[in-house]
Amino acid sequence: MESAESPSKRAPAAGRGNRMRAAVLEATLAELTESGYAALTVEGVARRAGVHKTTIYRNWKDSDGLVADALAGHFATDIPIPDTGAVEDDLRALARSLVAAMTTRAGRALLTTVLSDAARLPRFAEVKHALFEDRFRRAEPVVTRAVERGELPADTDPAELLKALAAPIYFRLVFTGEPVDEATADRAARIALAAAHAGALPAT
Template identity: 40%
Template sequence: MSGVPMSAEEKDDACDDPGTVRPGGRTARVRAAVLRTAGDALAEHGFARLDLADIARRADVGKSTVYRRWGTVAGLVADLLSDMAEQSLPRTETGSLLGDLRANAELVRGTLADPRQGALFKAVIAAATTDARTAEALHRFYEIRVAEWAPCVEQAVRRGELPEGTDPYEVIRAVSAPLYYRLLTSDAPLDEAAGVRAAEATAAAARAGVYA
């Protein structure tokens, strides 16, 4: 014990594990401010230059609170990805496989084409190649998003649009794969046509039994 009294902010956070929050109130506002600032910093400077003390300063939050709640940069990025998964838009149901896949492709394309979000994903993907905790968090993010959209493929199978045994997770991954490839390997624009092509190619392959 240091004998130094804790601030009200520190007392409020002392019972929480790093990266966890209690719903509502000031704790939620602190988390939102820190995660928003972390996302901005990732988009601006990348993972390598992310610094907890700088995040605390920019978010106007006590440095000790940030270190106590998240512990490390990797812990902060993991919580950021969890929050992004929670905040992502829900699945769209159009009544047809192609319509659903186009909606999924447009959601992914719009996110990656956004200057802030596209830069943020580039930074996180780059970090995941060298940091195990970031990689684990990124995998969880995509597991959540793919699981959100997999039912549209299952519904298409029940409607007779796709062969029995079609793997819904592989179909959804196939929609976004060319969009991420373009983001990471090319300076070609991520326009609406790119999303349409990704959805139509995936739908055609799924109908042909490629993912069965």
């Protein structure tokens, strides 16, 4: 007799093309979140996505490429850049967006993956580098406008400002396990702004 399978592991058969790809990548994120990188298998992803494992192997060389594509695809989603007219409000909005992104299933999957053995693989290093470079690039207009308004020192480095903004959030996510919410984001924004005002974030 066929063994029962958890409803969360079953999925209707996915079609071809873009719909199949989306189903497989979504299933990969779900498997990463529930089981972690070390336990992820192509078979498990295929079962959850409702496709045969040979379909996955035709589109991805191995599970590492599958995981990298799942994470990169999710975090490539466009994030609006705040332009409130006040740098404090802009930084608060950026911090809240980061908290919202990193507390989703995909965000948790990203964290568990980059903290696992996968972090040593070149493909994952590329994904992580591209992700943070994209975030730094997005922060630049916020800093540029604030400098033009006289709200920040002229030599404030956008990348350094974003690092200062993100650091308290990632510290809780990775090390302490403390709650991460909008209050965390607002505190991080105040810390980053204070550092910038003190001239501690110049371009190097």
